[in-house]
Amino acid sequence: MFESGISAKKMTSENLLHPESREHSHSICWNCEKNLGDEDVCPSCVRVQPFGEERDYFSILGLPVKLTLDPRLLVAAYHERSRTFHPDHHVGDSEKEQEITLANSSLVNLAFRTLRDPFLRAHYFIGHVKGEPARPNRKATLPSGDLMEIMELKEELESLLSTQGPQAAELRLRSVMDPIERDIFDSFEVIDHQLEAAEKDEAALSRALATLAGRLEKRSYLQNLLREIKEAS
Amino acid sequence: MNRTVVGIDLGTTHSLVAYRREDGRVEVLPDREGRLLLPSVVALSRDGVRVGWNARERVNDPETTVIYAAKRLMGRSFEETESERRHLTYPIIDRNGSPAVPDPFRNRFLTPPEIGALVLRELRSRAEEALSCEVTEAVITVPAYFNDAQRQATKDAGSLAGLNVLRIINEPTAAALAYGLGSGKDGLFAIFDLGGGTFDFSLLDIRKGIFEVRATSGDTHLGGEDFDRAIVTEWLGESPKLSSLAERSEVRDLLRKEAERAKIALSSRTEVEVAIPAAGFRTSLTRDRMNALVEPFVERALSCVRSALADSGTPPSGADGVILVGGSTRFLRFKEAVASFFGKPLFDSVDPDLVVAEGAAVQADILSGRRKDLLLLDVTPLSLGIETIGGVTSTLIPRNTTIPAQAKELFTTYVDGQTNVDIHVLQGEREMAQDNRSLARFTLSGIPPLPAGTPRIEVTFQIDANGILEVTAREQTTGKMSNVVIHPSYGLGKEDVRTLLKEAFSHAQEDFATRLLVDAKTEAQTVINATIRALERVGSDILPDADREAISRQVEALKKAMEGTDGRKVRDETRLLDNLTQPLAERLMNQSISNALSGMALPKEGGSHA
Numbered sequence: 112m113f114e115s116g117i118s119a120k121k122m123t124s125e126n127l128l129h130p131e132s133r134e135h136s137h138s139i140c141w142n143c144e145k146n147l148g149d150e151d152v153c154p155s156c157v158r159v160q161p162f163g164e165e166r167d168y169f170s171i172l173g174l175p176v177k178l179t180l181d182p183r184l185l186v187a188a189y190h191e192r193s194r195t196f197h198p199d200h201h202v203g204d205s206e207k208e209q210e211i212t213l214a215n216s217s218l219v220n221l222a223f224r225t226l227r228d229p230f231l232r233a234h235y236f237i238g239h240v241k242g243e244p245a246r247p248n249r250k251a252t253l254p255s256g257d258l259m260e261i262m263e264l265k266e267e268l269e270s271l272l273s274t275q276g277p278q279a280a281e282l283r284l285r286s287v288m289d290p291i292e293r294d295i296f297d298s299f300e301v302i303d304h305q306l307e308a309a310e311k312d313e314a315a316l317s318r319a320l321a322t323l324a325g326r327l328e329k330r331s332y333l334q335n336l337l338r339e340i341k342e343a344s
Numbered sequence: 345m346n347r348t349v350v351g352i353d354l355g356t357t358h359s360l361v362a363y364r365r366e367d368g369r370v371e372v373l374p375d376r377e378g379r380l381l382l383p384s385v386v387a388l389s390r391d392g393v394r395v396g397w398n399a400r401e402r403v404n405d406p407e408t409t410v411i412y413a414a415k416r417l418m419g420r421s422f423e424e425t426e427s428e429r430r431h432l433t434y435p436i437i438d439r440n441g442s443p444a445v446p447d448p449f450r451n452r453f454l455t456p457p458e459i460g461a462l463v464l465r466e467l468r469s470r471a472e473e474a475l476s477c478e479v480t481e482a483v484i485t486v487p488a489y490f491n492d493a494q495r496q497a498t499k500d501a502g503s504l505a506g507l508n509v510l511r512i513i514n515e516p517t518a519a520a521l522a523y524g525l526g527s528g529k530d531g532l533f534a535i536f537d538l539g540g541g542t543f544d545f546s547l548l549d550i551r552k553g554i555f556e557v558r559a560t561s562g563d564t565h566l567g568g569e570d571f572d573r574a575i576v577t578e579w580l581g582e583s584p585k586l587s588s589l590a591e592r593s594e595v596r597d598l599l600r601k602e603a604e605r606a607k608i609a610l611s612s613r614t615e616v617e618v619a620i621p622a623a624g625f626r627t628s629l630t631r632d633r634m635n636a637l638v639e640p641f642v643e644r645a646l647s648c649v650r651s652a653l654a655d656s657g658t659p660p661s662g663a664d665g666v667i668l669v670g671g672s673t674r675f676l677r678f679k680e681a682v683a684s685f686f687g688k689p690l691f692d693s694v695d696p697d698l699v700v701a702e703g704a705a706v707q708a709d710i711l712s713g714r715r716k717d718l719l720l721l722d723v724t725p726l727s728l729g730i731e732t733i734g735g736v737t738s739t740l741i742p743r744n745t746t747i748p749a750q751a752k753e754l755f756t757t758y759v760d761g762q763t764n765v766d767i768h769v770l771q772g773e774r775e776m777a778q779d780n781r782s783l784a785r786f787t788l789s790g791i792p793p794l795p796a797g798t799p800r801i802e803v804t805f806q807i808d809a810n811g812i813l814e815v816t817a818r819e820q821t822t823g824k825m826s827n828v829v830i831h832p833s834y835g836l837g838k839e840d841v842r843t844l845l846k847e848a849f850s851h852a853q854e855d856f857a858t859r860l861l862v863d864a865k866t867e868a869q870t871v872i873n874a875t876i877r878a879l880e881r882v883g884s885d886i887l888p889d890a891d892r893e894a895i896s897r898q899v900e901a902l903k904k905a906m907e908g909t910d911g912r913k914v915r916d917e918t919r920l921l922d923n924l925t926q927p928l929a930e931r932l933m934n935q936s937i938s939n940a941l942s943g944m945a946l947p948k949e950g951g952s953h954a
Contacts, residue, residue, distance in 0.1 A: 190554045194719060198748060198809040202510070203347075203713045213808055217750035224745065228657075341654075 141207075151215075152195060159196060161211045167239055168222035177306075178236055178299035180226060189223040230327060233295065237324050240306070241317075253328055261332050268336060272343060280340050288333045295326050349481040349510060349712040350471050351704025353518070354460060354498065356415045359384045360698065361467040362705035363475060366714075370522065370702045373474040381697065382470070386411040386454075386462050388447045395466040409434050409445065409866075417443045417456040419490070419497030435870045448866040460501030468505055482507045483708040485700050488514040488537070488544040488725070489564040492783075492830075510711045511810060513722070516544045517557060518703025519669040521720060523691065524550040525706055531664030532558070536682060538645065538672040541567040545649050547656055547663070556721040559744045561652040566644055568604075568672030574637040575603035579618070579627060586625045592881050595623070610634055611676040635677045642681045649685065655744045660686050668692040669699060721746050724807055730815075731768035731777035733758050740805045743773065747807045755801045761793040765801060767817050769830065788817040788826040861911035868906055868918045872899055875925055887928055895924050 139146055140153040140160065147153060151160050162171060169176045172188045194200065196216040201208055226232045253261070264287060271280040298319060305316045350373075351362045358381040362372045372380045379397070387399035389408040402408040416428040422438040429436050429443070436443050437453070444453040454462075464482075471479045486498050495512045502509035516537040524533065530551050537544040544562040548555060576599045580587040589595045602618055609616045610631045619626045653660060666686050673679065673692065683690055710718050724747050729739035732755070740751040757765065765788050772780030791799050800820040807813050816827035875895060879887075902917040 186551070190551060190556075190719075193554065193721060194716060197719055197721070199710055199719060200713075200716050202711050213748050213806070214750070216809075217748045217806065220746045220749055221751075 159201070159208060159211050159215065162215050162218055166218070168225055168235060169239075171218055171222045172226065174226070176236070176239065177303050178233060179303055180232065182227070185223070185226060189219065192219045229296070229299075230330060233299070233323060234327055237320055237327075241320065253332065254325070257325075257329050257332075261329070261336075264333075265336060268340065272340065277340050277343055281337065284333065284337055284340065288330065288337070291326055291330050291333070295323065295330065298323050298326075347481060347712045347714075348475060348477050348479050349483065349708035350468075350479055351518075351701055351706070351708040352464065352467055352482050352484045353515070353701035353704060354415065354463065354484055354486075354501070355384055355700075356413050357384060358382060358697065359463050359467055360701035361471045362698075362701040363471065364705045364709035370525070370705050372698050372701055373471050375470050376473070382463065382466060384412065384415065384463050386414070386459050388445075388449055388454075390449050393447075393462065395462050409447070411445055411454070411459055414445075414456050414459040418460060418501070419456070419494035433874075435866055435873070437869075446866045448864075457497050457500040458504060460498065461504035464501055464505035464507060468507060480506060480508055481510055481708075481712075483511045483513060483704045483711065484509055485515045485518045485704045486512055487539070487542060488516055488546070488560060488562055489542050511707060513704060513707050513720075514544070514546075514560075515700050516546050516560075516669060517548070517720070517722065518701075518707070519699045520546060520548045520667060520703065521555055521706045522699045522702035523667050524548065524555060525718075526702075527691075529665075532658065532662055533665050533667055534649070534663045534686060534688075535667045535669065536645075536673055537670040538668075538675075538678065539567050539670045540569050540672060541565065543567060543645050543648065544670075545645075545652050547652055547658065553718045554721065555719065556746070557723045558658065559652040559656040560723060560725050561648045561655075563644060563648055566641060566648075568675065569600075570641045571607060571638045571672070571675060572600050572603040574641065575606060575629065575634060576600055578629075578633075578637055579603075579625070582627055583623075583625050586620070586623050589623050594881060607634065607675065611674070631676075638675075638677055642678060645678070646681065646685055652744075663688055666690045722809075722811075723747060724749065724811060726771050726781075727773055728783075728805060728807075728813060729770050729780075730755075730803060731770060735777045737770050737772070737775060737777050737780055740803070741807065747811060748809050749807045750804065752802055752804045755803055756797050757791065757794070757799050757801075758796055760796045762796065762799075763791045763793055764789045765791065765817070767803065767815065767826075767828075769813070769815050769828070783813070783830045784815070784828045786815075786817075786826055786828045788819065788824065790822065790824045791819050792822060861909060861914070864911045864914035864918065865906055868902055868914050871918055871921055871925075872902060875899060875921065878925070878928065882928070891924075891928065895921070895928070898924050 138148075140156060140158060142158040143153060143156040145153065145155040147160060151162070152158070153160060167176070172185070172192055174180065174185065174188055193216065196212050196219055198209060198212045198216060201212045204212070224231075225235050264284070268280045268284060271283055302316070302319050302323065305312065305319060348363075351364075353360045353362075360372055360380060360382065362370055364370045374380050375382070375396075382396045383400045385396065385399040387394040387402040387405075387408050387410050389402065389405070394402065399410065400412075403410050411434050413428075413432060416432075417425050417436070420443070421441050422436075422443045423441075425436070425443050434445060436445055438444075439453055439455075442455060444455050445459065446453050464484075468479055468482075482502060484498055484502055486495055490498070498512060499509045516535050519537065520533060520535045523535075531549075533548045533550060535544075535546045535548060537546075542562065542564050543566040544560070546560045547558040549558050550556075576590075576596070579599065580590055586599075590599060598620065602620060606616045606618055606629050610629070614631045615628055617626070617628050649660075653662075663686050666682055666688050668674075668679070668682070668690055673682075679690060679692070706718065707720055709715055710720065723744045724741060725743060727739045727743040728741045729737050732738045738753070740753055741749050755765070766785060767788060768777065768785050769783040770777055770780040771783050774780050788801065791801070802818045802820055804816045804818070805813060806816070813830040814827060815830070816825060818825045876899070879892065879895065884892075898917070898921045902914070902921050905914045905917045908914075
């Protein structure tokens with residue numbers, strides 16, 4: 112463990128994609144070298160094309176970059192992409208194609224997993240819109256006011272847990288979490304609108320994104336408390 | 345491309361083969377006599393090796409070794425099978441740490457995959473006859489709780505039978521596939537598979553031909569046998585006499601069977617009378633009382649369900665239907681509990697004997713490449729990660745992640761100038777590395793000596809559609825790379841399989857004397873084992889000390905003969921021992937004890953997926 116041994120993740124997670132750039136890496140087919148346009152399956156030779164490093168999760172699933180997503184559309188898009196790329200539908204294909212389908216369907220699964228959860232989606236969305244690396248595992252940093260509030264809540268929950276049991280503690284925690292989650296959801300539409308506006312108010316948009324980011328951080332702290340209560344029960 | 349891929353349910357008691365026809369119909373393929381099931385039984389005798397029904401007929405033939413329930417030995421070490429071996433009446437020996445069954449007639453040993461291969465070979469030829477074409481590819485089902493080694497051993501069995509196993513799928517998933525396809529309904533389904541000793545739960549979303557496993561969970565030590573045990577414990581508390589008798593395992597067996605019978609009877613009645621005259625025990629059990637006894641186990645099953653629902657973010661009311669498979673789901677209290685938890689009707693009309701093979705046939709059809717209308721999206725059942733400083737697990741791919749899946753994360757060094765890192769790959773949900781299962785260890789060396797925390801080491805986990813994990817570590821400045829493909833810790837190596845394939849079933853004529861000796865020794869060992877087991881179980885009330893001594897002396901005499909090379913002598917001493925123990929068997933108090941001595945009885949438990 113001394114000489115070798117690997118230390119805990121101190122580094123931010125590698126960004127799998129370069130945000131903002133929605134252009135596909137491939138413009139010609141790797142197999143027949145014909146023009147691909149925007150297609151992930153070559154229109155001439157029907158070979159699947161690798162997603163480039165720069166593809167974002169929205170474009171991988173063929174969805175608009177928005178915070179509000181119709182879950183039915185999301186699932187439909189996911190299934191459609193899975194039909195195209197899943198290795199089980201490419202069993203007899205060449206090695207190169209199998210490699211591509213493995214990598215692509217892994218990304219399709221990751222994209223779906225991220226966008227399906229509204230909080231993970233919002234987190235990813237902020238990084239994407241701001242052109243910053245998505246860092247799913249970074250340690251959250253909270254303003255000291257919020258931190259104090261959470262510390263106090265934690266103490267309160269601990270005493271509730273020991274005197275009245277996990278259900279009471281969960282109820283109390285929910286009373287704090289629910290309004291935050293509501294605020295988060297409410298801001299989704301507002302931000303989508305701001306982004307779609309013909310004349311963008313950049314300052315207002317960046318304020319809204321910062322507020323959303325702050326609420327997400329706070330919620331993820333509370334989520335950890337919730338997990339602890341559930342584990343205790 | 346036109347490939348014929350069949351689906352196979354390689355069960356503990358029965359096996360089946362199914363095929364999905366061009367028109368979409370799924371059919372379980374019968375043998376020439378029209379029978380769908382094939383007993384998972386292999387009989388070894390002087391005149392040949394029999395499989396299936398013909399093998400089962402030989403159960404009481406003393407000249408034949410009848411191998412059954414070999415699935416319980418599959419992919420496990422000799423040590424791990426200790427509790428299983430106690431219930432199996434054929435000889436099982438320790439061969440390089442793995443269990444093996446001696447075939448005295450051909451002077452060889454059969455490993456569990458080889459036994460499985462004999463059954464698979466039979467199914468394969470059945471399929472070839474029914475479909476009138478060569479069959480070389482298959483999908484085989486295994487219980488969801490099977491670990492990598494058990495899955496690999498099942499695959500090996502396929503290879504030995506000349507089958508390329510395209511995929512191993514879980515039995516509850518297969519059942520759900522068949523059910524979902526058969527019902528023609530879309531929706532979110534909860535699937536319960538409660539066997540004798542294990543419980544599996546899956547949540548499956550079916551939409552327009554896509555079968556998405558949303559979450560799985562389970563308990564490898566929870567099943568119908570726990571219900572029976574709870575009832576037995578209750579009876580033991582009622583009668584001190586019974587409880588002293590129950591120190592003997594055959595009395596326990598008897599009680600367990602009575603408990604099972606009472607449990608089944610209470611599905612249609614509210615009260616049953618139970619009497620064990622031999623023990624002077626008489627009691628009655630009400631349905632309410634029994635329900636109270638089994639409640640902790642029902643609650644444990646439901647807590648697995650809650651965790652799977654939570655993982656997938658689904659409330660119980662979100663399920664559109666509940667599917668029950670596995671023998672123990674017939675238990676009334678369990679059904680009631682499940683129905684009230686989901687508030688949904690239960691589907692238990694599917695034929696549990698056929699449904700698993702049918703589901704395997706559906707996946708086989710998908711993998712044949714003929715059809716792109718269906719797709720199964722499966723998940724990885726346990727979290728995967730690596731060990732970090734302090735022995736802490738860092739998860740890269742959480743459980744219930746849809747596969748294929750890839751995850752990348754950056755790590756760094758801990759000590760200044762560190763040039764190697766150890767990557768320890770783990771599987772499990774526990775915080776500390778030592779509590780999780782170790783899958784592999786490898787080292788990435790050649791890292792440039794830098795201050796601690798400076799190097800960037802990217803670790804990538806890639807799971808393919810078969811669930812095989814590949815881990816790669818790459819130092820980013822130098823591009824130095826190291827990787828490992830996770831192989832199971834047991835099972836056969838590729839080379840072993842090839843060698844076995846060459847050797848398989850083509851043994852040269854062996855010298856007669858050697859064969860006689862091996863034959864006699866094997867039989868002798870069986871009789872010795874049965875005798876020792878019986879001696880341990882009976883007290884002086886049944887077996888007078890003088891008789892016990894005579895038997896022990898003969899055991900020693902036989903052991904001595906076994907050290908020599910005279911096959912005939914071994915056989916004669918065996919017969920003497922057999923004669924000596926005969927009166928003992930007659931004196932034994934109840935039928936269950938004599939069963940233990942005479943050996944060759946098939947277990948009566950039902951269900952092919954136990």
